[in-house]
Amino acid sequence: MSKLKFAFTEETVVTREEFTLEKSKNALKNEVIAVIGYGVQGPAQALNLKDNGFNVIIGQRKNSSSWDKAVADGWVPQKDLFSIEEACQKASFISYLLSDAAQMQLWNTVREYLSPGKTLCFSHGFSVTYSDKTGVIPPAGIDVILVAPKGSGRSVRTLFKEGKGINSSYAVHQDSSQRAEEKALAYGIGVGSGYLFQTNFKHEVYSDLCGERGVLMGALAGIIAAQYEVLRENGHSPSEAFNETVEELTQSLVPLISENGMDWMFKNCSTTAQRGALDWMPRFKKATLPVFKALYKSVATGEEARIVISANSKTDYKASLDKELEKLHNEEIWQVGQTVRKLRPK
Numbered sequence: 001m002s003k004l005k006f007a008f009t010e011e012t013v014v015t016r017e018e019f020t021l022e023k024s025k026n027a028l029k030n031e032v033i034a035v036i037g038y039g040v041q042g043p044a045q046a047l048n049l050k051d052n053g054f055n056v057i058i059g060q061r062k063n064s065s066s067w068d069k070a071v072a073d074g075w076v077p078q079k080d081l082f083s084i085e086e087a088c089q090k091a092s093f094i095s096y097l098l099s100d101a102a103q104m105q106l107w108n109t110v111r112e113y114l115s116p117g118k119t120l121c122f123s124h125g126f127s128v129t130y131s132d133k134t135g136v137i138p139p140a141g142i143d144v145i146l147v148a149p150k151g152s153g154r155s156v157r158t159l160f161k162e163g164k165g166i167n168s169s170y171a172v173h174q175d176s177s178q179r180a181e182e183k184a185l186a187y188g189i190g191v192g193s194g195y196l197f198q199t200n201f202k203h204e205v206y207s208d209l210c211g212e213r214g215v216l217m218g219a220l221a222g223i224i225a226a227q228y229e230v231l232r233e234n235g236h237s238p239s240e241a242f243n244e245t246v247e248e249l250t251q252s253l254v255p256l257i258s259e260n261g262m263d264w265m266f267k268n269c270s271t272t273a274q275r276g277a278l279d280w281m282p283r284f285k286k287a288t289l290p291v292f293k294a295l296y297k298s299v300a301t302g303e304e305a306r307i308v309i310s311a312n313s314k315t316d317y318k319a320s321l322d323k324e325l326e327k328l329h330n331e332e333i334w335q336v337g338q339t340v341r342k343l344r345p346k
């Protein structure tokens with residue numbers, strides 16, 4: 001564990017070099033880890049743990065597409081793939097990776113198996129932070145920890161296979177064994193995190209809900225739609241509008257930000273672009289700042305959690321969500337994208 005300066009602020013971070021895989025395996029050598037749920041995070045974390053030599057089993061609803069996916073991934077029924085109840089019973093360390101809505105629905109079932117000495121691990125602060133809405137209040141006598149990969153489960157697995165990793169935050173909510181932090185770090189290294197940074201359950205869920213509703217997904221999708229619409233209204237071809245809005249962003253400029261920061265991306269564009277972007281940047285900041293403030297407030301008051309829970313409680317929610325995504329898929333801009341992607345040189 002070391003203190004590192006992030007600009008002017010010192011933070012605690014843990015890397016694989018200092019908290020090695022060997023140390024992690026040793027810390028969890030007596031644990032049977034049950035990954036409950038085989039959706040997006042479940043497969044990634046479970047397969048990475050298995051490849052790293054941890055003792056891991058899966059708990060998943062039988063007769064579901066996720067069960068079939070687990071079988072296709074090599075998990076064997078009644079050997080290392082069980083019903084949720086059986087897996088919880090066999091496990092000493094439960095990684096609760098059902099969707100946030102399902103965590104709430106199955107809580108009474110899972111809670112029965114949380115006998116003293118066990119560990120309950122989350123990848124999101126949602127259930128515990130909004131316990132007034134979810135009813136998820138862990139019993140005394142167990143460790144309650146969090147390891148939250150800051151990326152899609154899909155990337156957690158693909159980057160692991162490339163020998164890289166997604167950064168994760170970690171937190172301790174309840175420490176009964178006096179080893180809760182060590183267990184969180186060991187699990188975090190076990191699932192292949194690049195490095196781990198410290199947080200608490202509330203900060204994890206507030207930042208995560210803001211990030212995905214904001215810059216990472218919602219805001220990004222919104223400004224992309226707005227710019228594309230303006231270009232098209234002014235007579236630009238789909239090809240031109242898409243290239244200036246999406247293709248250049250993902251293929252050329254975002255990789256430059258990733259490589260060396262925002263000023264590096266600017267420096268590698270024309271002085272014409274730099275002048276205009278620097279002048280327009282404060283206008284976009286000013287226009288969106290109130291929206292981001294409203295978003296944070298909506299997260300902090302629990303309104304965003306309420307919306308998620310109420311939407312998920314509708315029986316046809318999955319179907320209506322699929323319909324919303326289908327509508328996005330069929331929008332002109334994303335249809336244009338299909339053609340543009342095919343034209344990328346291989």
Ligand SMILES: NC(=O)C1=CN([C@@H]2O[C@H](COP(=O)(O)OP(=O)(O)OC[C@H]3O[C@@H](n4cnc5c(N)ncnc54)[C@H](O)[C@@H]3O)[C@@H](O)[C@H]2O)C=CC1
Nearest residue numbers: 037038039040041042066097098099100102123124152153
């Ligand atoms: N999707 C991602 O990449 C990320 C997810 N997380 C967190 O990880 C946790 C798991 O999320 P995802 O993998 O996205 O979940 P998901 O939406 O893919 O669902 C996970 C599992 O829940 C099961 N499930 C859903 N409804 C159920 C029900 N009513 N009864 C029984 N089982 C049910 C599904 O069969 C599936 O196996 C959540 O806390 C999420 O916030 C954290 C970081 C990124």
Ligand SMILES: CC(=O)[C@](C)(O)C(=O)O
Nearest residue numbers: 149150151152153208212
């Ligand atoms: C992938 C991730 O980190 C998100 C966007 O927060 C999520 O899937 O909830």
Ligand SMILES: [Mg+2]
Nearest residue numbers: 124208209212
């Ligand atoms: Mg999230």
Ligand SMILES: [Mg+2]
Nearest residue numbers: 149150151208
């Ligand atoms: Mg996230």
